[in-house]
Amino acid sequence: MKQKAQAKPASADESQWSQDEVDALGQIRLSNWPEAPPLEWFQRTGAQQARLTLPFAAPATVLTPLLEDSLLRRYDWSLRCDIRKLPNSQPDLPMIYGNVVLVASGKGGVGKSSVTAQLAVALARFGANVGVLDADLYGPSMPTMFGQPEQKLVFNEQQKMIPHHRAGVHVSSLGYLSDAKDAAIWRGPMASAALQQLMRDTKWPSLDYLLVDLPPGTGDIQLTFAQKLPITGAVIVTTPQTIALADAYKGITMFRKVGVPITGLIENMSGYTCPQCGHHEDLFGHSGGAEAAAAENVPLLGQWPLDRGLRECLDAGQVDAILANSSVLSTTIENSAARLSAQLYLQAQDRV
Numbered sequence: 604m605k606q607k608a609q610a611k612p613a614s615a616d617e618s619q620w621s622q623d624e625v626d627a628l629g630q631i632r633l634s635n636w637p638e639a640p641p642l643e644w645f646q647r648t649g650a651q652q653a654r655l656t657l658p659f660a661a662p663a664t665v666l667t668p669l670l671e672d673s674l675l676r677r678y679d680w681s682l683r684c685d686i687r688k689l690p691n692s693q694p695d696l697p698m699i700y701g702n703v704v705l706v707a708s709g710k711g712g713v714g715k716s717s718v719t720a721q722l723a724v725a726l727a728r729f730g731a732n733v734g735v736l737d738a739d740l741y742g743p744s745m746p747t748m749f750g751q752p753e754q755k756l757v758f759n760e761q762q763k764m765i766p767h768h769r770a771g772v773h774v775s776s777l778g779y780l781s782d783a784k785d786a787a788i789w790r791g792p793m794a795s796a797a798l799q800q801l802m803r804d805t806k807w808p809s810l811d812y813l814l815v816d817l818p819p820g821t822g823d824i825q826l827t828f829a830q831k832l833p834i835t836g837a838v839i840v841t842t843p844q845t846i847a848l849a850d851a852y853k854g855i856t857m858f859r860k861v862g863v864p865i866t867g868l869i870e871n872m873s874g875y876t877c878p879q880c881g882h883h884e885d886l887f888g889h890s891g892g893a894e895a896a897a898a899e900n901v902p903l904l905g906q907w908p909l910d911r912g913l914r915e916c917l918d919a920g921q922v923d924a925i926l927a928n929s930s931v932l933s934t935t936i937e938n939s940a941a942r943l944s945a946q947l948y949l950q951a952q953d954r955v
């Protein structure tokens with residue numbers, strides 16, 4: 604991206620940067636952005652005020668390099684996220700879902716639903732409008748994680764389902780429909796049709812991001828979903844374990860075949876540190892996901908440890924409890940969400 608210099612002498616009007624400030628802004632590097640940010644992302648909004656406007660969701664900590672710069676820290680900086688709707692795999696369909704991100708795993712039980720829920724809450728905490736479509740028809744777990752397992756969806760007059768709103772996230776799930784128990788016996792085309800219908804027949808509010816928790820595997824259901832719906836990117840979740848990695852590779856290959864960009868990979872259950880004695884154990888191996896990401900040239904969005912608190916909160920329906928308190932795990936999750944949104948935007952630049 605080109606830097607459009609908008610410099611004036613130091614005493615010029617309050618909407619302009621001085622040449623020294625332009626030079627300083629050119630040296631700034633934002634977390635999760637690989638190059639010098641375009642100058643138009645920085646605005647002066649008053650004598651002492653300045654703003655960073657990003658086209659993707661980000662936490663306030665993204666301002667840190669500006670607050671630490673010897674020249675630029677004289678401004679009172681604020682952050683605005685003006686989240687762009689990015690090109691997707693179905694340019695002919697209306698852009699009604701925001702940026703749709705498939706969360707997939709080749710193997711079951713690696714924490715795909717947990718990761719989806721935590722990323723969604725983190726993006727919502729950054730100020731984005733976020734939806735989750737729980738398409739995991741063999742084990743829809745969002746109703747439990749979001750704490751509303753018994754609450755059914757309400758239909759509006761147009762027979763559209765109104766998603767539940769919890770922890771800042773709009774959630775639709777087969778688990779909220781009364782016949783959800785039947786879902787486990789759906790196969791092939793019937794399952795694909797049901798999932799597409801769930802996505803289309805939910806009355807989503809205006810969304811910036813819609814995260815889709817896919818069923819595990821790389822079969823017809825996942826393929827049809829990727830081909831028929833407007834997808835912006837995909838996240839692969841795996842453990843570092845060899846058998847999970849083999850399936851993660853299959854997922855990467857599948858999405859590449861149908862032209863869905865892989866936005867990143869999350870290595871989950873990446874080691875356990877005993878909170879009592881501090882002993883660390885790599886229960887499922889060490890850094891297998893990170894190595895797979897490097898081998899496939901896929902961005903590594905994070906390595907999340909096994910954490911008893913995370914499991915307990917999700918089982919208890921307290922999906923936002925981990926992110927509500929500052930901890931190593933909450934920072935790890937926030938970093939992954941910030942990397943995901945920045946990476947989605949960066950990838951889309953290659954397609955415009």
Ligand SMILES: Nc1ncnc2c1ncn2[C@@H]1O[C@H](COP(=O)(O)OP(=O)(O)OP(=O)(O)O)[C@@H](O)[C@H]1O
Pocket residue numbers: 708710711712713714715716717718739742744818819871872907908909910911913914915917918
């Ligand atoms: N990092 C973690 N630390 C501790 N527990 C975790 C972690 N990630 C997931 N879990 C737990 O592991 C179990 C499986 O997680 P989850 O349901 O998210 O996996 P999944 O890949 O979506 O499974 P499925 O194949 O059924 O779709 C859950 O009980 C969840 O709370």
